[in-house]
Amino acid sequence: MTAALTVNSARKAFGGLIAVNDVSFEVRRGELLGLIGPNGSGKTTMLNLISGALKPTSGEIMLEGRRISGLPAHAIARQGVARTFQLVRVLPSLDAEQNVMAGAVFGHVRSWGADARKTSRALLDRVGLGARAHMPVSAMTYIDQKRVELARALAANPRILLLDEWLAGLNPSELKIGISLVDELRREGRTIIMVEHVMDAIRSLCDRCVVMSSGRTIAQGGVEETLSDPEVVRAYLGDEDA
Ligand SMILES: Nc1ncnc2c1ncn2[C@@H]1O[C@H](COP(=O)(O)OP(=O)(O)O)[C@@H](O)[C@H]1O
Ligand SMILES: [Mg+2]
Incomplete structure (x- = not known):
């Protein structure tokens, strides 16, 4: 194989x-x-x-x-291929959901609009950020930014x-x-x-x-x-x- x-x-x-x-x-x-x-x-x-x-x-x-x-x-x-970075790289001016949607748009299995939003919401729930989907990432702790980054990587279904x-x-x-x-x-x-x-x-x-x-x-x-x-x-x- x-x-x-x-x-x-x-x-x-x-x-x-x-x-x-x-x-x-x-x-x-x-x-x-x-x-x-x-x-x-x-x-x-x-x-x-x-x-x-x-x-x-x-x-x-x-x-x-x-x-x-x-x-x-x-x-x-x-x-x-999707990744997270040793030093987190997120889009700080965007909120968590928009960051994750960026992963859905540019990745392997692409989706946008309502589909991308739905995927993003599910992934944010999964990493424990469901309640903070609209928080700007710049206001989040480092750990929560790492969670956003993982959700973003998964959004493309790599x-x-x-x-x-x-x-x-x-x-x-x-x-x-x-x-x-x-x-x-x-x-x-x-x-x-x-x-x-x-x-x-x-x-x-x-x-x-x-x-x-x-x-x-x-x-x-x-x-x-x-x-x-x-x-x-x-x-x-x-x-x-x-
Ligand atoms: N862009 C770069 N330019 C020059 N040297 C680099 C660069 N990136 C990494 N290195 C060097 O390559 C070696 C391996 O680094 P790295 O891959 O970051 O190691 P690790 O992730 O295992 O700690 C180190 O000596 C580091 O200084
Ligand atoms: Mg390293």
């Missing part, structure tokens, strides 16, 4: 720095893949290569067997959803809600790549992990097996020492 996403020797150089160094992995349909590694290991850059925010220096990326690397970001979004530290910065009770929300997405069969530092979340949610360190993949496979890999343990200890 064709993988949902295939990353084949993806490389990204910034001048002399190779942020992503010939990384290869697959994401199966309906799988939640954890992309983990110490700070600066290239995780966000890898997501940027998939979403088209950056073009790979070499290598290729395929969505459902069709090459997407090299296409502009908007075309990749159309093909069915083939693959990329979450860049979506759980970061949540307090313990918000974290519990956040984890169960991601778990619901997983159980409805969505294909997800989750960049995450919260180990509890990785253990409870991920089917498999890919571990990066200094731009390279140092381990991939089952969650427990990769987390206990000596090289992975070393990479994380090195990060804590830094």
